[in-house]
Amino acid sequence: MKVDVKEYIASGILEAYALGHVTDHERTEVEAVAAEYPEIRKELDAIQDSLNAYAKEHSIAPTAGTKEKVLQAISEYESDKRPVRRLNSMEDEERSDPRNKAVWSLVASVLLIISLTGNLYTFKRMNNAESYVHELEHKVHRKDSTINATAAKTDQMEKDLAILKDPMYKMVELKGQAKDTTAKAMVCFCPGSKLVYFAAEKMPEPPKGMQYQLWAIVDGKPVDEGMITMGEGLHKMKDLSTATAFAVTLEKEGGSDVPHGDMIVMGNI
Amino acid sequence: MSAKVFSEEELVTALKKGDQEAMAMLYDNYSAALLGVIFRVVDNREAAEDILQEVFIKVWKNISSYDRSKGKLFTWLINIARNAAIDSMRVKDYAIKSKIQSIDNSVRSINRQYNVSTQVDHIGLKTLVDKLKPEYKVLVDKLYFEGYTQEEAAEELGIPLGTVKTRIRAAINHLREVMK
Numbered sequence: 001m002k003v004d005v006k007e008y009i010a011s012g013i014l015e016a017y018a019l020g021h022v023t024d025h026e027r028t029e030v031e032a033v034a035a036e037y038p039e040i041r042k043e044l045d046a047i048q049d050s051l052n053a054y055a056k057e058h059s060i061a062p063t064a065g066t067k068e069k070v071l072q073a074i075s076e077y078e079s080d081k082r083p084v085r086r087l088n089s090m091e092d093e094e095r096s097d098p099r100n101k102a103v104w105s106l107v108a109s110v111l112l113i114i115s116l117t118g119n120l121y122t123f124k125r126m127n128n129a130e131s132y133v134h135e136l137e138h139k140v141h142r143k144d145s146t147i148n149a150t151a152a153k154t155d156q157m158e159k160d161l162a163i164l165k166d167p168m169y170k171m172v173e174l175k176g177q178a179k180d181t182t183a184k185a186m187v188c189f190c191p192g193s194k195l196v197y198f199a200a201e202k203m204p205e206p207p208k209g210m211q212y213q214l215w216a217i218v219d220g221k222p223v224d225e226g227m228i229t230m231g232e233g234l235h236k237m238k239d240l241s242t243a244t245a246f247a248v249t250l251e252k253e254g255g256s257d258v259p260h261g262d263m264i265v266m267g268n269i
Numbered sequence: 270m271s272a273k274v275f276s277e278e279e280l281v282t283a284l285k286k287g288d289q290e291a292m293a294m295l296y297d298n299y300s301a302a303l304l305g306v307i308f309r310v311v312d313n314r315e316a317a318e319d320i321l322q323e324v325f326i327k328v329w330k331n332i333s334s335y336d337r338s339k340g341k342l343f344t345w346l347i348n349i350a351r352n353a354a355i356d357s358m359r360v361k362d363y364a365i366k367s368k369i370q371s372i373d374n375s376v377r378s379i380n381r382q383y384n385v386s387t388q389v390d391h392i393g394l395k396t397l398v399d400k401l402k403p404e405y406k407v408l409v410d411k412l413y414f415e416g417y418t419q420e421e422a423a424e425e426l427g428i429p430l431g432t433v434k435t436r437i438r439a440a441i442n443h444l445r446e447v448m449k
Contacts, residue, residue, distance in 0.1 A: 012438045019412045035338055048344045050444040055347055058305035066318055067296050070325040
C-alpha cells in the first residue's frame with residue numbers, strides 16, 4: 001500500500017486506531033501500513049505510549065488478595081483440562097473391550113423388549129378403556145332419551161287427566177256403528193271455552209290413503225271438526241260452541257267438506 | 270512496578286508457553302493500571318476488582334491471539350480491560366449511572382481546574398492529568414476510558430464531529446509534549 005507518510009499521520013487515523021475507534025477494515029489497513037512504514041509504526045507507538053502513560057496515571061493498586069485469586073483461578077483452569085482427558089480415556093478402554101460391548105448390547109436389547117412389551121400392554125389397556133368409555137356414553141345417551149320421552153308422555157298424560165277431571169267438560173262416548181260395533185272413541189267438549197278434544201279408544205288403523213274425520217252435528221247438519229291423528233291420549237280438535245252429537249267417518253286423506261264415507265263411531269251429547 | 274526481570278517480549282513468549290510465573294509478573298506490572306482503567310468505567314471498587322480478575326483470566330486464555338505487530342502489550346491489555354468493563358456496564362444496564370458519572374467527572378474536572386492550588390498532594394509534582402487542558406482531558410476520558418464513539422462524544426459535549434477529530438489529535442500531541 002502506497003501512502004504519503006506525513007499525510008497519513010496528519011489524518012488522525014492513528015489516534016482513532018489507538019483509541020479503538022476504527023472499523024475492522026480500517027484496523028487491518030492501519031496495521032498493514034504500520035508494518036510497511038517504520039515511521040508510521042514509530043508514530044503509532046508514540047501515540048499508544050502517551051495514552052498508556054495517561055492510563056497509568058489513573059492506577060489503583062488492587063487489594064492484596066486479588067493476585068492470589070487470579071493465579072488460583074488460572075491454576076484451576078489449567079488442572080480442569082486434565083480430568084476431562086482422563087474420563088475420555090476410561091471410556092475408550094471400555095469401548096475397546098468386545099466382551100463389554102456384547103454385554104451392553106444384550107442389556108440394551110432386553111431393556112428394549114421389556115419396554116416394547118410394556119408399551120403394547122399399555123396401548124391395549126388404553127384402547128379397551130376408550131371403547132368402554134364410548135359404550136358408557138351411548139348407554140347414558142339412550143337413558144337420557146328414554147327419560148325425555150317418558151317425561152313428555154307424563155306431561156301429556158297429566159294435561160289429559162286435568163281435562164278428564166274438569167267438570168266443565170262434557171264427556172261424549174262415541175260407539176261403534178254398523179261397520180265395527182266394537183269400535184269406541186270419546187270426545188271431551190267444553191262449550192264455555194269452545195275446546196274440543198278427541199280420543200280414539202278403540203279404532204282400527206285407517207287404510208292407506210284414507211283418514212278419519214270428526215264431525216259435530218249442529219242443527220242436524222254435520223260441521224267439520226278436523227282430521228283425526230291416531231295415537232294415545234287426547235287430541236285437540238277445532239273449536240266449537242254448540243253441538244248435539246259427534247260422529248267419525250272414514251274419508252279420503254285430507255278430509256271432505258261433507259261426510260261421504262262410512263260412519264265408524266257416533267255419540268249424542 | 271518498574272522492577273521488571275523480563276522484557277515485554279520475553280514476558281509474552283513465556284505466557285504463550287503457559288508459564289504461570291510469567292502471569293504473576295504480568296499481574297505485578299499491569300494490574301494497578303488496568304484496575305484504574307476499569308474503575309474509570311464502572312466507578313465501583315468492588316465490581317472493578319471482580320472485572321480485573323476476569324480480565325487476567327481472559328488474558329491467560331487468549332494470549333495466543335496477541336500479536337506484537339498489532340500494537341504494544343499494554344495497549345492490548347487496556348483494550349481487554351476497557352471492553353470487559355464496558356460490557357459489564359451494558360449487561361447491568363448502568364446507562365443512567367454512567368450519565369451521572371460523566372456529570373461527576375465534569376464536576377471533578379472543574380474542581381480540579383479551579384482548585385489546583387489547594388491540592389497539596391500535587392504541588393511540585395504535577396501529573397500528566399493536571400498538565401492536560403480540561404477540554405482535552407474530558408475528551409480523552411470519554412473516548413479512551415468510557416468507550417464513547419467520536420459521534421457520541423460530539424453529541425455529549427455539544428461540539429461538531431470535525432472539532433472532536435482535530436481536538437483529540439491535539440490532545441494526544443499535547444500528552445506527548447508533556448510526557449517529555
